[in-house]
Amino acid sequence: MSGVLLSSNRAKLAIPPLTSGRAYTVKGEQVGDPKKEIIRRVLYPSNIKNRPTPIGTWRPDIGRAIQRAIPSVQAHQTIERAWLLHKRHLRKKRDAETARKFECMQEAMDELYKLDPKLYLEANRSEDPRARSKAEMELMKTLKTSEMRTLAARIRGLFPRELRIPTDTPARTGWNYEWKPFPRPI
Structure with missing residues (x-):
C-alpha cells in the first residue's frame, strides 16, 4: 500500500525514481530516462531560429553578412574560381616538386647501377x-x-x-644491471 502511495506522490511531484535507466511516469505521461533526454538534446539540438548558437556554428544573420560582403552572384563565382585556381597552382607546384625528387632518385639509382650492380640489386630487392x-x-x-x-x-x-623511452628522471627502482x-x- 505504501509503495503505491510513494509512486503516486512521485508522479505528482515530478520526481524521477531512484533507479536510473528506466522510464518513469509524470501526470500519466510516459517520460524517458532524463540522462538519455539530456544526451539527445545535446547531440540533436532543436532548430533555433531566433538566436545564434553559443559556439557559432549557426548564425541567423549569415545571409545578410554575406550579402554585405559579396553583393552579387558574379562576385561570388569570381572568388570561387580564383580560389580553385590558387589550389590548382599549389597542386602543380607540389607535383613538380615530387617529380623533381623522383628524377633525382632515379639518377642516383642509375649511378649506383653503374658503380656496383650487386648493390643496386640489393637496394631494389623486395x-x-x-x-x-x-x-x-x-x-x-x-x-x-x-x-x-x-x-x-x-x-x-x-x-x-x-x-x-628516454626519460628525464631515473626509474623509481634504480638501475637494472641485469637488463x-x-x-x-x-
Whole structure:
C-alpha cells in the first residue's frame, strides 16, 4: 500500500525514481530516462531560429553578412574560381616538386647501377617483412613464449617496439644491471 502511495506522490511531484535507466511516469505521461533526454538534446539540438548558437556554428544573420560582403552572384563565382585556381597552382607546384625528387632518385639509382650492380640489386630487392630466416626460426625455438611473441611481432625495417623511452628522471627502482636487450634477428 505504501509503495503505491510513494509512486503516486512521485508522479505528482515530478520526481524521477531512484533507479536510473528506466522510464518513469509524470501526470500519466510516459517520460524517458532524463540522462538519455539530456544526451539527445545535446547531440540533436532543436532548430533555433531566433538566436545564434553559443559556439557559432549557426548564425541567423549569415545571409545578410554575406550579402554585405559579396553583393552579387558574379562576385561570388569570381572568388570561387580564383580560389580553385590558387589550389590548382599549389597542386602543380607540389607535383613538380615530387617529380623533381623522383628524377633525382632515379639518377642516383642509375649511378649506383653503374658503380656496383650487386648493390643496386640489393637496394631494389623486395622482401616480405614477415618472412623469417632459418637462423631466426632456430632462435625462436630457444626463447620463452613472451620473447617469441615479441620476436614474431617485430617487423624488419620498423622502429623497434621494445626500445626503452628516454626519460628525464631515473626509474623509481634504480638501475637494472641485469637488463639485456632482446636478441636481434640475424
